[in-house]
Amino acid sequence: MLRLATFMIVDCGGGTVDLTTRNIVGKDVGEITERSGDYCGSSFVDQAFLEHLKTILGHFAIDKLKENHYKQLQYMVQKFCRQAKFLFTGEDRNFKYELDILDTARELQQYVTGDAKELMESKQWLININYNEIKSMFDLVVKRILKLIEVQLENCNKECSIMFLVGGFSQSIYLQKKIREKFKDVVKIITLPTHPIASVVRGATLYGLGLYDNVNNIDSDVRLKLTTRILKFTYGIKIFDKWKKSDPIERKTPKGEIIKFLPIEGATKGKEVKIDEDVIVDNLLGPNNPFQTAATFHVYYTREANAKYCDEPGMEYLGKLKINLPDVHLGYNRPLKFGLSFGRMEIKATARYTINGQSRLTTFEIDIEDD
Known part of the structure; x- marks a missing residue:
């Protein structure tokens, strides 16, 4: 069956930027690389704006405005977004933003003291933020987004034909420009939907409809179906093994055993798995003692590549599953x-x-996959 273009979705939101790379074969959608993300959404530009104000007015003033007049702080940030963040393209070096404290956040002036107060009074409580200052608010955030995309492209061997920019922050002309400048020679098409925010909602809706079809065994002729995923973690179970001299002495139990993490070979970090297809533990499993009447499987997951024990850093507990063990007369042979x-x-x-x-x-639940 013909494999169509590989595409990357760069979802630039307010708090996070999330990336996923997929390909389409017929009506089946497969995941090529692990989903990745970082806290580098548009709200971090807003935070940089507030940090800039702190250098002028003092940390105390901004902190007290946030504590006592949060709505005024929000209004001040929203006005910055409308008149500066959304309009900044990086092209016009004369671009600037004038903040009128008395008009935007009048209560702020009572918290400004000392030299900062004298300076602001001499300027009639007007703050002019120039091109370079606004650019610096963007650049640290944009740099992290570019790095995210770069790593994602490396993980799929730079085989990406189309990049879709979605989410609210993707409307930033400056961000679009920087992405195109850096990746235009690697990705043939870098595009923005007409309604990038609505695209996220539409995608979620189609995804939900696909789940509905799957649950109700409806074979849709229209919708694409997700058929594979790339795992972000290595999954495994807790096992009791016989302690050996090569094992750490402090991990030897009174029964002469050692508790280990047994990774499931087909469920390791970076592995592509088919949706709803069982990945079975290859090792021979059985009761720990011949009189055991039930067995409990404890499932763990980790990002670490060579995890050995269930209590080491980075190891997380997913849950457990218990099964009865009849035929006690068979002892270990169960x-x-x-x-x-x-x-x-x-x-x-x-x-x-x-x-x-x-x-x-x-x-x-699969919430852990979205961390």
Whole structure:
């Protein structure tokens, strides 16, 4: 089947910028690289604006305005956005923004003291912010966004035909310009939808409709279906193994065992997995003692590549799944199978007792994938 253009979605929001790279085969949408993101949305330009004001008026003044007159602070930031942030293109070096404190945040003047107060009184409480100062508010944020995109392109071997800029911050002409300047030779088409904010909502709606179709077994002829995902974590289970001399002595249990993290080979960080397809633990699993009547699988996940233990830094607990173990007379000879499947909005864990086919299933939320 023909593989169509690989595309990247750069969702530039207020708090975060999130990236995902996918390709389309027929009506199936596959994920090529891990989703990535950073706290470098448009609100960080707003924060840089406030930090600039602190250098002029003092930290105390801005902090007290925020504490006691938050609506005035919001109005001041919103006015900066309308008259400076949204209009700044980086082209006009004469571009500037004049902030009238008395008109915008009158209560602010009572918190300004000392030399700053004398200066502002001499300027009739007007602050002129020039081109370079506004540019500096953007540049640290834009630099982080460019780095995000650069790493994402490297992870997909720079095989990206189209880049879609969506979300509110993508409307910034300056941000668009910087992205095009840096990646025009790598990505053939860098485009902005007519309504970039609505595009996010529309995408979420189509995604939700796709989930509805999947749950209700509806075969849509129109909608694209997400068929693969790239894992952001390595998943595994807690196991009890026999302690060896090469193992850390402090991890030896009174029973001569050691508790380890067993990664699931097909569910490691960066791995592409098919939606809803089981990824099974290859290792032979079974009871820890011959009289055991139930087994509990404890599932963990981590970003670390060579994790060994369930209590090491970066390890997170996902949940557990319990299954009955009959046939006690068979002792240790009661093999178990365990696997995970990654859905569109959830992770399913399945345990199966291979002798009689008994199985248990539980579902975990997938919120961790959006961290």
